Amino acid sequence: MNWTMLLVAMSPEHLLLAGIVVLIAIDIVSDRPLGHLPVALVAVGAATLVAALLAIAGYAAAPFPGQLSVDSSAFAAKAIVLVLAIPALLLARDEFPDGPFYALLLSSLYGACLILSADSFLTLFLGLELMSIPVYVLVLLGMKRPECTEAALKYLILGGTATAMLLMGVSLLFGFTGSLSLDAFGQLLDAGSPMAQSAVVLILLAFFLKAAIVPFHTWAPDAYEAAAVPVTGFMSAVIKAGVLLAAVRLFGFNSLSGRLVELLAGLALVSIVWGNLAAIRQTSFRRMIAYSSIAHAGYLFYAFLGDGEGRFQAVAFYALVYGLMNMLAFASLPATGDDVERDRLENLKGLYQRAPFAAVMIAIAMFSLAGIPPLPGFVAKFLIFRNVIEAGYTTYAVLGLLGSYLGIYFYLRVLLYMFMSPAPAGLQPQSTARLALGATVICLVPAVVLMVYPGGLLHRL
Amino acid sequence: MGDAVLLNVVLYLPLLGIALIVAMPEGQDDRVRRISFGVMLAQFVITALLYLRFDPSIAGLQAETNLPWIADWGVYYRIGLDGYNVLLVLLTAFLGPLVVAGAFSAIQKDVKLFYAMVFFIQFAMLGTFVAQDLLLFYIFWETMLIPMFLIIGIWGGERRIYATVKFVLYTAFGSILMLAALIYLVWSQYQDSGNLSFAFTDLFGTRLTVREQGWLLAAFALSFAIKVPMVPLHTWLPDAHVEAPTTGSVILAGVLLKMGTYGFIKLGFPLFPQASQLAMPIVMALAVISIVYGACLALVQTDIKKIIAYSSISHLGYVMLGLASLDLLGIQGAIIQMVSHGLTAAGLFLMVGMIYERCHTRELADYGGLAKALPVYSVFFMILTLAAIGLPTTSGFTGEFLVLLGAFNAAWPLHLAGESAPLVFAVIAVSGVVLGAMYMLWFAQRFLYGSTRVPHGPVADLNRREKLILAVLLVPVFWIGLFPDGPMRKTEGAALHFQRLVAGPPLQATAATPPALVARPRAEATR
Numbered sequence: 001m002n003w004t005m006l007l008v009a010m011s012p013e014h015l016l017l018a019g020i021v022v023l024i025a026i027d028i029v030s031d032r033p034l035g036h037l038p039v040a041l042v043a044v045g046a047a048t049l050v051a052a053l054l055a056i057a058g059y060a061a062a063p064f065p066g067q068l069s070v071d072s073s074a075f076a077a078k079a080i081v082l083v084l085a086i087p088a089l090l091l092a093r094d095e096f097p098d099g100p101f102y103a104l105l106l107s108s109l110y111g112a113c114l115i116l117s118a119d120s121f122l123t124l125f126l127g128l129e130l131m132s133i134p135v136y137v138l139v140l141l142g143m144k145r146p147e148c149t150e151a152a153l154k155y156l157i158l159g160g161t162a163t164a165m166l167l168m169g170v171s172l173l174f175g176f177t178g179s180l181s182l183d184a185f186g187q188l189l190d191a192g193s194p195m196a197q198s199a200v201v202l203i204l205l206a207f208f209l210k211a212a213i214v215p216f217h218t219w220a221p222d223a224y225e226a227a228a229v230p231v232t233g234f235m236s237a238v239i240k241a242g243v244l245l246a247a248v249r250l251f252g253f254n255s256l257s258g259r260l261v262e263l264l265a266g267l268a269l270v271s272i273v274w275g276n277l278a279a280i281r282q283t284s285f286r287r288m289i290a291y292s293s294i295a296h297a298g299y300l301f302y303a304f305l306g307d308g309e310g311r312f313q314a315v316a317f318y319a320l321v322y323g324l325m326n327m328l329a330f331a332s333l334p335a336t337g338d339d340v341e342r343d344r345l346e347n348l349k350g351l352y353q354r355a356p357f358a359a360v361m362i363a364i365a366m367f368s369l370a371g372i373p374p375l376p377g378f379v380a381k382f383l384i385f386r387n388v389i390e391a392g393y394t395t396y397a398v399l400g401l402l403g404s405y406l407g408i409y410f411y412l413r414v415l416l417y418m419f420m421s422p423a424p425a426g427l428q429p430q431s432t433a434r435l436a437l438g439a440t441v442i443c444l445v446p447a448v449v450l451m452v453y454p455g456g457l458l459h460r461l
Numbered sequence: 462m463g464d465a466v467l468l469n470v471v472l473y474l475p476l477l478g479i480a481l482i483v484a485m486p487e488g489q490d491d492r493v494r495r496i497s498f499g500v501m502l503a504q505f506v507i508t509a510l511l512y513l514r515f516d517p518s519i520a521g522l523q524a525e526t527n528l529p530w531i532a533d534w535g536v537y538y539r540i541g542l543d544g545y546n547v548l549l550v551l552l553t554a555f556l557g558p559l560v561v562a563g564a565f566s567a568i569q570k571d572v573k574l575f576y577a578m579v580f581f582i583q584f585a586m587l588g589t590f591v592a593q594d595l596l597l598f599y600i601f602w603e604t605m606l607i608p609m610f611l612i613i614g615i616w617g618g619e620r621r622i623y624a625t626v627k628f629v630l631y632t633a634f635g636s637i638l639m640l641a642a643l644i645y646l647v648w649s650q651y652q653d654s655g656n657l658s659f660a661f662t663d664l665f666g667t668r669l670t671v672r673e674q675g676w677l678l679a680a681f682a683l684s685f686a687i688k689v690p691m692v693p694l695h696t697w698l699p700d701a702h703v704e705a706p707t708t709g710s711v712i713l714a715g716v717l718l719k720m721g722t723y724g725f726i727k728l729g730f731p732l733f734p735q736a737s738q739l740a741m742p743i744v745m746a747l748a749v750i751s752i753v754y755g756a757c758l759a760l761v762q763t764d765i766k767k768i769i770a771y772s773s774i775s776h777l778g779y780v781m782l783g784l785a786s787l788d789l790l791g792i793q794g795a796i797i798q799m800v801s802h803g804l805t806a807a808g809l810f811l812m813v814g815m816i817y818e819r820c821h822t823r824e825l826a827d828y829g830g831l832a833k834a835l836p837v838y839s840v841f842f843m844i845l846t847l848a849a850i851g852l853p854t855t856s857g858f859t860g861e862f863l864v865l866l867g868a869f870n871a872a873w874p875l876h877l878a879g880e881s882a883p884l885v886f887a888v889i890a891v892s893g894v895v896l897g898a899m900y901m902l903w904f905a906q907r908f909l910y911g912s913t914r915v916p917h918g919p920v921a922d923l924n925r926r927e928k929l930i931l932a933v934l935l936v937p938v939f940w941i942g943l944f945p946d947g948p949m950r951k952t953e954g955a956a957l958h959f960q961r962l963v964a965g966p967p968l969q970a971t972a973a974t975p976p977a978l979v980a981r982p983r984a985e986a987t988r
Contacts, residue, residue, distance in 0.1 A: 352571075367607055372633075373600035379531075382596070382640070386534070389644045398641045405637045412610070412629060416622055420614045455531035 019043025142228030151226035169202030237323030253308030271298030306387025350423025544955025624704035635684030642680035674736035688721030707814025715807035751778030791867020798860030830913030
């Protein structure tokens with residue numbers, strides 16, 4: 001075995017692992033909750049940097065042939081997932097002063113990195129579980145109200161269902177092709193036999209469940225609402241990006257055809273429409289973001305209608321922009337003592353008067369999520385729909401765009417509250433905490449760069 | 462190259478303005494106002510220079526910047542001046558300082574945010590006019606929603622939330638379909654030529670079936686017609702105008718509505734010429750309906766802002782009529798009418814704002830005999846009213862007259878060839894002039910004459926700032942009215958270009974050739 005290759009090719013993972021080990025060691029050695037955040041930040045930051053550099057350098061290797069391989073797009077995907085975790089870490093200090101949070105978050109990231117370089121279903125399964133299981137705990141970790149247990153349990157059971165479906169699909173796939181490699185999945189796509197089709201559908205269902213596509217979405221609003229703000233951000237940005245980018249890897253360069261297109265486009269469309277409509281009724285910020293993320297998962301799955309080459313570019317760019325904007329909104333959300341109060345949309349009323357900077361940041365995030373130019377969310381959406389139209393599915397594209405139109409109102413409503421409503425009595429002016437400010441800047445700066453010059457990143461993806 | 466730099470300076474000055482305002486400490490509202498005014502004034506001066514240096518004899522873009530932006534998709538940062546946009550850019554830059562000055566006393570809440578938003582919308586509007594790349598155009602076009610949403614929603618009247626949400630949802634609906642259409646168009650062009658490009662010039666020759674053209678034109682036209690607005694897509698306008706603060710109304714009426722007609726002349730019709738020729742009777746019919754229906758609605762309003770709002774619908778109907786005539790005079794008249802309406806409607810809205818600041822009501826019935834109480838105000842109001850009606854020597858006359866001339870010019874040969882519908886439309890459009898005179902004069906009569914009723918009066922007449930704003934505004938009104946030659950010469954190339962693109966591919970030989978033959982000699986004769 002080539003140790004140098006193993007060391008370089010998996011260096012982001014190694015850095016995360018080192019971080020986890022150090023975090024656990026700190027917990028054993030000292031009982032003062034001091035060094036956790038810096039250690040986690042250094043580990044994730046270094047991993048991001050290394051992944052980005054390796055992506056730019058175009059490094060490609062297969063340390064475990066047939067199981068795990070890396071190339072520049074895999075590194076780019078890892079860099080995207082990792083960078084989105086940094087604001088979540090920065091937001092966490094006030095809510096999670098102690099060790100377990102950081103170790104869990106890092107191991108979840110480790111799993112996300114693993115699935116982004118998986119070549120076989122074995123690695124993919126391992127990575128998916130490694131990514132998901134810590135999140136079940138994370139949802140429960142910041143428990144502030146009794147409903148949290150219910151939400152976490154719901155999430156656990158549906159996540160378990162997804163795992164079961166994946167395993168069933170994979171066993172059918174193994175029975176059909178005698179192989180566990182991801183390439184075998186590509187061959188199944190065109191095969192006509194019921195067994196092959198069941199395998200494809202079961203594997204897809206697992207991804208739908210993880211990405212919260214209607215009608216497999218019911219866990220998302222509860223889990224998002226129950227989790228603490230940094231965890232919600234982590235789930236909506238990092239986990240979603242990881243799952244979708246893994247799906248891109250799963251489909252490879254294969255074009256979709258026939259019934260599969262109908263299934264994928266149909267469910268994605270339903271998600272867009274339902275997510276956007278249900279979001280209008282929400283009174284809780286996190287629930288609203290949950291439904292918005294359901295709609296965004298729909299847009300992301302739309303990208304799979306496009307041809308194989310443009311798919312990674314579209315999904316990666318969209319996931320990055322979407323994640324940054326979600327994180328920006330969460331980072332700017334004013335902190336109040338009570339978690340339920342913080343979550344109420346009504347409490348955003350008059351925010352511009354109390355905290356102008358936070359209000360403007362949330363406004364930027366909302367406009368971008370709504371896909372209104374010039375914010376980067378527009379270019380991301382444009383890219384997806386361009387690919388769909390180029391693949392010849394004009395009708396689906398028009399329907400999807402009309403679905404996205406439905407989403408404009410509830411984003412506007414947040415602005416109506418922040419800028420155009422008087423503040424409710426009894427709320428004090430707030431200043432943003434320093435760390436949250438750091439998280440805001442980390443989200444804002446790349447977003448502005450992507451807005452002014454999207455061509456730079458798109459050229460590399 | 463120098464001009465290109467200047468044009469970029471003009472485009473990005475508003476962003477500099479935003480940066481300056483944001484950097485100012487809280488509580489120095491007066492300095493914010495002064496800085497805003499200064500930046501806007503500088504922008505106008507540079508734009509005026511660019512206008513003077515604009516050479517109408519050169520075909521194609523001037524002051525052009527062309528840099529790769531999203532190079533992989535063929536999207537370029539391509540901006541420049543041509544006959545289509547040069548007058549509108551000048552109009553936008555001209556209204557900028559007046560808009561800022563007009564809001565000095567009216568806006569007391571969140572002053573920094575307000576001027577930042579005014580700059581933001583100025584940036585987006587100028588960008589829309591100068592963009593020569595379809596994606597860039599779309600981005601600027603949509604960007605306008607954000608500042609307008611906030612301007613109406615924060616500083617608007619009582620029902621401002623309703624009005625601003627309606628405005629955004631209405632306009633966004635049109636643009637969503639335009640986005641799908643523009644992707645389809647570019648993709649078709651790419652299939653056709655192998656050259657992936659969003660540049661207007663590359664897209665003009667795209668080969669499409671008439672059926673495809675029809676769908677794409679419908680998508681583009683929906684978006685543009687909502688902005689114009691053409692009846693029956695006009696219902697957002699009265700709400701937006703009435704609830705918007707004066708500044709918002711002035712920007713809406715002065716520049717934003719021209720985006721729709723500019724979209725038609727620059728993109729909608731030339732991109733899809735065959736479908737446009739087929740659709741021209743519908744466009745003409747809707748234009749005439751807008752003229753007459755808008756005028757009739759204006760006649761029965763009791764809110765003074767609504768009268769002017771509905772008159773805008775009527776006036777922009779003339780623009781569409783001129784474009785649909787495909788006659789050189791009509792097209793040039795349409796461009797002049799855009800500018801003229803921008804000036805007069807902006808002026809009238811400013812004046813409504815001035816009286817509202819004093820008397821706090823917009824009900825026409827509450828007013829009367831202002832000519833005695835506020836003589837200076839009344840003189841300015843009367844002049845603007847007459848300009849809006851289209852009295853000779855004012856810009857309104859040049860625009861409307863040329864449009865109607867063009868409409869008849871195009872309709873007469875068709876009538877002789879046995880198709881009388883365009884002639885009927887032209888005749889009905891003339892009745893719009895009469896209706897226009899009726900509602901404006903009746904409005905002025907009830908407003909300025911009769912027994913004196915000044916709510917919350919007695920109030921002071923116009924102060925020096927207000928007089929200066931209105932006096933400056935009247936300069937181009939008379940300039941275009943008395944010497945239309947200059948602006949018309951600047952836009953003639955564009956009008957010919959438009960005519961060639963739209964009427965060029967002969968679909969119906971009778972429809973395409975006669976207007977061009979008739980128009981040319983008369984265009985010379987008017988000079």
